[in-house]
Structures are given as structure tokens and as C-alpha cells.
Amino acid sequence: MSRPITLRRVGDLVAAGLIDPAEAPVIERVGARYAVAVTPAVAGLIDPADPHDPIARQYVPSAAELITAPEELSDPIGDISHSPVRGVVHRYPDRALLTPLLVCPVYCRFCFRRARVGDAAATLSDAETEAALAYVAGRPELREVIVTGGDPLMLTPQRIESLLRRLAAISHLELVRFHSRVPVADPERVTPALVAALRPPGGADLAVWVAVHVNHPRELSALAKTALARLSDAGIPLLSQTVLLRGVNDRAETLEALMRALVRNRVRPYYLHHLDLAPGTGHFRTSIAEGQALMRALRGRLSGIAQPTYVLDIPGGAGKVPVGPGYWDEADSHVTDPDGERHAY
Ligand SMILES: *Cc1c(COP(=O)(O)O)cnc(C)c1O
Ligand code: SF4
Numbered sequence: 001m002s003r004p005i006t007l008r009r010v011g012d013l014v015a016a017g018l019i020d021p022a023e024a025p026v027i028e029r030v031g032a033r034y035a036v037a038v039t040p041a042v043a044g045l046i047d048p049a050d051p052h053d054p055i056a057r058q059y060v061p062s063a064a065e066l067i068t069a070p071e072e073l074s075d076p077i078g079d080i081s082h083s084p085v086r087g088v089v090h091r092y093p094d095r096a097l098l099t100p101l102l103v104c105p106v107y108c109r110f111c112f113r114r115a116r117v118g119d120a121a122a123t124l125s126d127a128e129t130e131a132a133l134a135y136v137a138g139r140p141e142l143r144e145v146i147v148t149g150g151d152p153l154m155l156t157p158q159r160i161e162s163l164l165r166r167l168a169a170i171s172h173l174e175l176v177r178f179h180s181r182v183p184v185a186d187p188e189r190v191t192p193a194l195v196a197a198l199r200p201p202g203g204a205d206l207a208v209w210v211a212v213h214v215n216h217p218r219e220l221s222a223l224a225k226t227a228l229a230r231l232s233d234a235g236i237p238l239l240s241q242t243v244l245l246r247g248v249n250d251r252a253e254t255l256e257a258l259m260r261a262l263v264r265n266r267v268r269p270y271y272l273h274h275l276d277l278a279p280g281t282g283h284f285r286t287s288i289a290e291g292q293a294l295m296r297a298l299r300g301r302l303s304g305i306a307q308p309t310y311v312l313d314i315p316g317g318a319g320k321v322p323v324g325p326g327y328w329d330e331a332d333s334h335v336t337d338p339d340g341e342r343h344a345y
Contacts, residue, residue, distance in 0.1 A: 004040035004043075005040070006037050006038065006039050006040065006105070006106075007036075007037070007038040007043060008036055008037050008038075009031075009036075010024050010027045010028050010031055010036075010061075011024070013027070013036075013038065013060060013061075016038075016043055016048075017048040018038070018043065018046060018048060018056060018060050019060065019061075023063065026063045026066070027061050027062070027063065029066060030061040030062070030063065030065045030066060030280075031061060033065070033066075033280075034061070034065060034107065034109075034114050034118070034280070035104075035107040035114075035117055035118025035119075036061050036107055037104070037105065037106050037107050037118075038059050038060065038106060039105050039106055039185055039186045041185065041186055041187055041188070041221065041223060041224075042055060042059055042106055042185055044221075045218055045219065045221060046059075046060070052247065054215075054216045054218065054247065054248045054249070054254075055216060055218055055219065057109070057245075057247050057248050058108055058109060058110070058215060058216070058245065058248055059106050059107070059108065059109065060109070061109060062109065062283070064280070064282070064283040065109060065280035065281070066280060067280060067282060067283075068279040068280050069277075069282045071277055072277045072278060072279045072280070072281065072282070073277050073278070073279070073315060073316075074115040074278075074279055075115065076112050076276040076277045076278050076313075076315055077112060077276055077313040077314075077315065077316075077317055078091075078315075078316045078317020078318075079097075079113070079317070081316075081317055082317050084135060085131050085132055085135045086124065086128050086131070086132065087099050087100060087124045087128055087129070087131075087132040088132045088135050088136070090135075090139075090142075091317060091319060092319065093141050094141060094142060094143045094144060095142065095143060095144035095145070095146060096135075096136065096139075096142055096144075096145060096146070097145075097146045097147075097148050098132060098136070098145050098146065098147050098148070099124075099147075099148055099149050099150060100123065100124050100129065100132075100147065100149065100150075100152060100155060100159075100163065101120075101122070101123040101124065101149050101150045101151075101152070101154060101155065102116055102117045102118065102119050102120075102122040102123070102149055102150040103117075103118070103119075103120055103123065103149065103150050103151065103154050104117055104118070104149065104150055104151040104154065104181060104185075105151060105154060105181060105182055105185045105186035105189070106181060106185040106186070108181070108213075108243075109281070109284070110243060110245060110275060110278065110281045110284045111278060112276035112278045112313075113150075113278075114278050114279065114280075114281075115278070115279065117149070117150055129163075133166050133167075133170075136167070136170055136173070137170045139172075140172045141172075142172060142173065143172065143173065143174045143175060144173070144174065144175040144176070144177060145167055145173060145175075145176050145177070146176075146177045146178075146179060147163070147176060147177070147178045147179070148178075148179040149179075151179075151180050151181055151182055152178050152179070152180060153178065153180040153182035153183075153189060153190070153194065154182065154189075157191070157193040157194045157196065157197035158197070160194070160197040160198060161196075161197040161201075164176065164197070164198070164200060164201060164206075164208065165201050167206065168200055168201050168204035168206045173206060174205075174206065174207065175206070175207050175208075175209065176200075176206060176207070176208050176209075177208075177209045177210070177211060177239075178198070178208070178209070178210045178211070179211045179213065179241070180210060180211070180212060180213065181212070181213045181214075182227075183210075183212050183224055183227040183228055183231065184212060184213070184214045184219045184220070184221075184224045184227075185219075187221070187223040187224045187226065187227035188223065188227075189227075190226075190227035190230055190231065192230070195230050195231060195234045195236075196234075198210070198231070198234070198236060199234060199235070199236070207237075208236055209236065209237045209238075209239060210231055210236050210237075210238055210239070211238075211239040211240065211241050211270060212228070212238060212239070212240050212241070212267060213240075213241050213242075213243075214240055214241075214242060214258070214262070214267075215242050215243055215245060215248055215249050215258070216248055216249055216254065216258060217254065217257040217258045217261045220258075220261045220262070220265060225265055228265045228266065228267060229265070229266075232265075232266040237268070238266060238267040238268065239267065239268050239269075239270035240262050240267045240268070240269050240270055240271075240308070241270055241271045241273060242255075242258065242269070242271070242272050242273065242308060243272075243273045243275055244272055244273065244274055244275060244286055244291050244294070244310075245275065245284045245286075246283065246284050246285060246286050247283075247284070248284070250286050250290065250294065251294075252294055252297035252298065252301070255272070255294055255297075255298060256297075256298060256301050256302060259298065259302055259306040259307070259308065260302065260306060262306070263303065263305060263306045268305065269305075269306055269307065269308035270308060270309070271308055271309055271310075271311050271320075272291070272295070272308040272309070272310045272311070273311055273312075273313070274286075274288060274291055274310065274311065274312040274313075274323060276313055276315075277315050288312065288323050291310050291323070291324075292310070292323070292324060292325040293325075295310045295324045295325055296325045296338070296340070299325075299338045300338035300339060309322050309324065310322060310323055310324040311323065328345075329342075333345055
């Protein structure tokens, strides 16, 4: 028997029962505009009989993506205007993004870089990698490099190891953070060789952290949990990033279950992202007021270590800011408790 393969063509998705054959022509138009990939691990989590399946909704293309609202932007958070050299985005003084490739194991239908991801030819060449590393080396104010993409854990262990060795040689760096969907979307890639490659080179005074993108408790399958445990057991601190998505995780019960499962698997919830204004993603967008109501509900239900920070990346590239609910009212010296009652202080 052959090993199951990643579904990339509309015909593959129809054959897997994930798309109605009558819809195939319109989905072809979506696929021509935005990259498509559904790994076997993800396909196996989908219930094809459920028209509102929260896993399918994140990964299986839909006709709604053809609708681009006037406020949606191909570069919603200003990556391009903050890129001093190919493969680097530098917005904050102390940290910068390094994007060695734009390939991912899956293509999320709400991706903020959807106008660019999926292009294997956009992988940095050796010369471009050298130029990006030279930029980082030439900026002593940088303390942290965030390796993202695309998905950097799609690189081979050898490439990751060599990248980390180069970063470890830059003496002003203290921290390298990898952002990845691999532990959830393609957990079998988290092999002992990959985990070994992620450990800082011997003697290097450098911490390596991994932030995992996960949006629904069902994404934490048995294989995903094994992948997370391998990373944790290797001493790599794990964070999570979740995108708030209508029809996927916009209920307090769902977010609560996700955050509990993350902590249970030694992942510290980091950010709950308000959905960026990427093109063709309006069907996923909630209001900020809805996000705040969800955060208020989590505050009463969950341990402090399971609370993510709700953030908005300001369109155009002004940076990320917390947009969670406020509890303190300076005007009349009152504080609101987790049940919504106000108290004089
Ligand atoms: C999101 C982002 C970071 C990381 O921000 P943190 O708040 O430290 O997680 C850094 N640089 C850019 C350009 C970003 O978009
Ligand atoms: S894994 Fe990240 S970069 Fe890749 S498609 Fe999903 S959101 Fe975009």
C-alpha cells in the first residue's frame, strides 16, 4: 500500500469526499488564486459528513474566498514595507523575522501571507540567505530572530541545524523563535532528527523556543501530542498562537477546551490573534467586541497560565497591540470582576 499523500488538487479533494463535485469548477478558481494543501494527518481529522466541520473550514478551499472586501489587503501587516533585505522583516528594534521559505505543510484558508505563500521558487537562495544573515549580524540591537515563513520546520534537519549554527555565531542574539504549524498539521515530520537539529549548538549561549499555530482542540491529535512531547522533552519551551476564526473557535467552550489542552501538553498559550485583513477571508472575521467577550469568558473559566493575550496586528505594519477587554475604569475608580460585576477600588 502506498503512503497517503498531501491533497493539493481540487480533483484530490473531490476524490477524498472533501468537496462536492458540483462545486469543483468554482473551487478551481480559488486554487488558481491561493495555494491549497491538506496533509493526510489533517484530512484524517475531518468529518466529511459535517458541513460545518471546524477542521475542514480551516484547510479546505471554499467559494467564499473569491470575495475580497475593499478593506482587505494583499500585504495586511506591512511585511513588504518593513523588509530591508529579502527574507527579513524588521519592525521592532530588538527582534526581526527571518523567512527562509514560503512553503507550508498545509495552506490555511485565512493565512495573512496568503498572497505569497506556496511558492517553492521563493525559497531563499544561498546568496540571499547570506545577505539576510549579514543584515542580522550587522544590527547589534537585535536580540531575537523569529524564523517563520511559510513554515520553517519544512526545512530539512540539516538546513535547520546549519541555520542555527550561523545564528548562534552572531553574538548579540539571545533567542531564536521558530513559528510553525508542522507539529499539528504534519506531526510525523517532528522526528528525533528534527528535534535534535532544533537544539542550540553545543556551547552556544542561545535559547531556542517554538511557537505552534493551533486553532481548534481537535487539531491536538494523538500524533500532534507526540510531536509536542518530543519538543518539550528536548527542553524546547513551547508557545501557542491561535487565530480567532468565525465558525472554527469563536465559542468560549471551544477556546477553553483548546487552551486547557495546550497547557496539558506543556504549551503556554501566547497570542489569540484577531484575524488580519487578508484577501478573501471575510467569512472568518469576527468583530473585536466579540473577541473581547470571549476573552472575558476565558478569564473567569481558566487558569492564568492558560490565558492568551488577544492581539491585533495594526494594518499597514504599525505593530501588534493587545485589544483584550479592560477591567479597570480610571474615570470612576471601579474594577470589573470576571463575572462582570463592578467594584469600587
Ligand atoms: C509578530 C511580529 C514579531 C513578533 O512579535 P512578538 O510580539 O514579539 O511575538 C516581530 N516582528 C514582526 C515584523 C512581526 O510581525
Ligand atoms: S501555516 Fe502559517 S504561513 Fe502557512 S498557510 Fe498557515 S497561516 Fe499561512
